[in-house]
Amino acid sequence: MIGRIHSFQSMGTVDGPGVRSVVFLQGCPLRCPYCHNPDTWDKNGGTEAEAWEIFETVQRYKPYFGENGGITVSGGEPLLQPEFVTELFTLCKADGISTALDTSGIRLDASVKELLTVTDIVLLDIKFPDTERYQKYIGIPLKSVQKFLEYLQRQNKRVIVRQVITPTVNDAPQDIAALGTFCAQYPCIEKIELLPFLKLCAEKYETIGIPFPFGKYEAADAKKVEALAKYL
Numbered sequence: 001m002i003g004r005i006h007s008f009q010s011m012g013t014v015d016g017p018g019v020r021s022v023v024f025l026q027g028c029p030l031r032c033p034y035c036h037n038p039d040t041w042d043k044n045g046g047t048e049a050e051a052w053e054i055f056e057t058v059q060r061y062k063p064y065f066g067e068n069g070g071i072t073v074s075g076g077e078p079l080l081q082p083e084f085v086t087e088l089f090t091l092c093k094a095d096g097i098s099t100a101l102d103t104s105g106i107r108l109d110a111s112v113k114e115l116l117t118v119t120d121i122v123l124l125d126i127k128f129p130d131t132e133r134y135q136k137y138i139g140i141p142l143k144s145v146q147k148f149l150e151y152l153q154r155q156n157k158r159v160i161v162r163q164v165i166t167p168t169v170n171d172a173p174q175d176i177a178a179l180g181t182f183c184a185q186y187p188c189i190e191k192i193e194l195l196p197f198l199k200l201c202a203e204k205y206e207t208i209g210i211p212f213p214f215g216k217y218e219a220a221d222a223k224k225v226e227a228l229a230k231y232l
């Protein structure tokens with residue numbers, strides 16, 4: 001099965017537990033205003049590769065994965081290419097490599113459910129835990145993510161929630177409390193990570209020639225985000 005790949009990071013330490021090879025896939029239907037990777041949006045961009053080719057590349061780094069590491073497939077949105085990721089993860093699992101899926105959880109059909117059978121950990125970008133802001137900023141109902149989470153809960157999947165914190169948008173204590181209350185409904189969530197909003201991607205927007213909607217906000221202060229994580 002051929003997939004569309006944006007890029008490959010041999011050994012990352014911020015996309016799931018431990019040291020992980022990270023495969024960034026091409027294509028995303030969303031347009032989050034804080035997106036760091038607008039160059040992944042075009043589903044016809046990137047380069048093509050077979051699942052076994054990616055597997056063989058990942059295999060080279062296996063000695064560095066240790067007990068907790070493995071492969072993470074990120075994006076873009078990996079749920080746009082579920083069959084490709086299923087084949088890749090199946091190969092990895094047969095070789096004892098832990099699999100993590102970094103997703104927005106916006107799609108749940110038979111092919112995604114199949115993919116989840118070979119996924120060990122889901123890294124879920126919650127974006128906004130309330131219906132109003134999810135619809136306003138992401139343009140779709142929060143309900144699709146809730147359905148995805150309910151399914152993960154029923155399957156007893158390991159879930160790590162990731163939330164980008166943007167100054168004045170969602171960095172008030174009540175925002176963090178609302179995130180905590182939302183996540184508490186799903187005991188499968190084992191951890192919540194707060195990620196500071198960064199503006200390193202501003203150049204990418206310029207190059208592509210599209211506006212950076214959250215470009216008007218300051219980058220988040222790492223210390224403040226750390227304090228919010230403690231509060232959470």
Ligand code: SF4
Nearest residue numbers: 028030031032035076
């Ligand atoms: S889901 Fe991820 S890749 Fe897609 S627009 Fe949002 S932040 Fe960007």
